[in-house]
Amino acid sequence: MYIYYSTFVSGFENAVKDFLIKSLDKTKIVLLLDGLVVYTTTTDVNKVKELRFVNNTFILIKEFSDKNLSLDLMLNELVNNAKLNIPVLSVRQKTFRIITSKENQLSAVDNTLLIKLEEKIKYFTKYRTNRKKPDIEFWILLRSEGRGFFGMRITHNHDSAxxxxxxxxxxxxxxxxxxxxxxxxxxxxxxxxxxxxxxxxxxxxxxxxxxxxxxxxxxxxxxxxxxxxxxxxxxxxxxxxxxxxxxxxxxxxxxxxxxxxxxxxxxxxxxxxxxxxxxxxxxxxxxxxxxxxxxxxxxxxxxxxxxxxxxxxxxxxxxxxxxxxxxxxxxxxxxxxxx
Ligand SMILES: C[S@@+](CC[C@H](N)C(=O)[O-])C[C@H]1O[C@@H](n2cnc3c(N)ncnc32)[C@H](O)[C@@H]1O
The missing domain is CATH 3.40.50.150 (Vaccinia Virus protein VP39)
Structure with missing residues (x-):
């Protein structure tokens, strides 16, 4: 069973919590933050990715919490210490990129560390990197309260702006x-x-x-x-x-x-x-x-x-x-x- 996190419109925490419980089986809310919820469910991943009341849903690979947390600290930990349990959802997915985001803005990171993490993911998955149009995206997401999430996005940008x-x-x-x-x-x-x-x-x-x-x-x-x-x-x-x-x-x-x-x-x-x-x-x-x-x-x-x-x-x-x-x-x- 995967641990998921979904981002959603800030302010709708209680509504999203209720809808998750109503829409999915045996949902357990692990953490509810402003605009982000971490949860588990026994519902199949293919149904989880169809939820329409969230912006994006990810399978959680690693979670971080530290008041001095930064994207580079997370990257460093992922490269040097973390065991990466990367789920394989489809054998057709072969390419990936890593997106780094701080407080909802795409944010640059140490390129050497980024390449090292790409190498580590390649080694474990046999995927290839494609920074332009990949099949899969891994997101390193840093929030203002010092919480960070590393996950694999399972939703597509269904209706882009x-x-x-x-x-x-x-x-x-x-x-x-x-x-x-x-x-x-x-x-x-x-x-x-x-x-x-x-x-x-x-x-x-x-x-x-x-x-x-x-x-x-x-x-x-x-x-x-x-x-x-x-x-x-x-x-x-x-x-x-x-x-x-x-x-x-x-x-x-x-x-x-x-x-x-x-x-x-x-x-x-x-x-x-x-x-x-x-x-x-x-x-x-x-x-x-x-x-x-x-x-x-x-x-x-x-x-x-x-x-x-x-x-x-x-x-x-x-x-x-x-x-x-x-x-x-x-x-x-x-x-x-x-x-
Ligand atoms: C905020 S927009 C709605 C946008 C819509 N929810 C969407 O996603 O496209 C408000 C709408 O109200 C309409 N409107 C303004 N005054 C109105 C009135 N007195 N009676 C009916 N429609 C009105 C405008 O033409 C506009 O399309």
Whole structure:
């Protein structure tokens, strides 16, 4: 049984811990850090690498903990002392490279040590080095609290930033948002600020549903998404509409809303404008949600939105909230339930 570690969006620690336990068999959480979890499971490695709510997953080869830890110290230990138990997952994998990362930034190391570690890996595995396009990557990862991990990456860069549209959420974020809504096959699901469609597209991919509705007030985006949905043959109903009114959605008709409304940073809305906007949004959500219906909302505003929710205590229960970092920006995720 391997020990794994996965990186994920900082701030979602408790959600990721719960999802791991739910998604994998006999999961034991060994260590939970900001944006990184170490765990064991009896589930097959091929299923572990398919988890969509994490950024990357690695098989742990060696762990380090020392307040004076550096990448070179880790490299030195790996070259000179460590016994390297390198897993072989596929006989087709023949080439590798070593990536060194400090506090989430790729970071240069002593090249002589790096070459020595490459030689050691070659000796034990018979793999060849390929620094440009390898089959396998070994990562030496150093974190700010003096913890380090050496592991073999088992996930591929499934959706690299290049293939995302501007403002489009990454799949690991949309996956967590959808999962937080407690998905159910009877769900009538709505994303009223749909943009590129990342949230409803993830929703239809990961679980059964009854209806998935997507709306946006930008006609161009709606046209684009309609074409995309047709091309991908997805059962998503896409409409043009104002989320503050939702004219085509009946009262008490929606089970789940999962959405990413404008954050107010880029379109420079003032605080009072945002207050009015989010108030109207919550009124509109209250109208269309069924009693007990859930809304999961991702917002760049924290204090403002939490303050605003105080005016809605007769309408919504705030069940969970997370302070997260999305593409380096502080954001909040709120799960509210209609009373
Ligand atoms: C933060 S973006 C959503 C991005 C989306 N989650 C994605 O991954 O592509 C917010 C979206 O809300 C839309 N929007 C802004 N005001 C709106 C309103 N009053 N009604 C409906 N949509 C609105 C914008 O056109 C934009 O597409």
């Amino acid at each position: 290049k293939s995302l549209q501007q403002g489009e959420l990454r799949p690991e974020v949309t996956n967590i948002l959808c999962q937080l809504s407690d998905m159910n096959k009877t769900d009538v699901f709505l994303d009223p600020f749909v943009g590129s469609g990342a949230i409803p597209i993830e929703r239809v991919k990961i679980n059964k549903y009854t209806r998935v509705i997507a709306t946006d007030n930008d006609k161009k985006l709606v046209n684009y998404l309609q074409t995309n949905v047709q091309r991908m043959n997805l059962k998503i109903e896409v409409y043009n509409g104002d989320a503050l009114v939702l004219p085509s959605i009946a009262n008490n008709s929606i089970d789940k809303i999962v959405t990413d409304p404008p954050w107010g940073i880029f379109n420079k809305k003032s605080e009072s404008e945002l207050n009015i906007f989010y108030t109207q949004m919550l009124q509109s959500f209250f109208r269309v949600l069924k009693p007990g219906g859930v809304a999961v909302v991702l917002l760049g505003q924290r204090e403002l939105f939490l303050d605003l929710l105080k005016d809605f205590t007769d309408k919504f229960i705030l069940e969970q909230n997370f302070s997260v970092l999305i593409s380096g920006k502080k954001a909040g995720v709120y799960k509210i339930i209609k009373k």
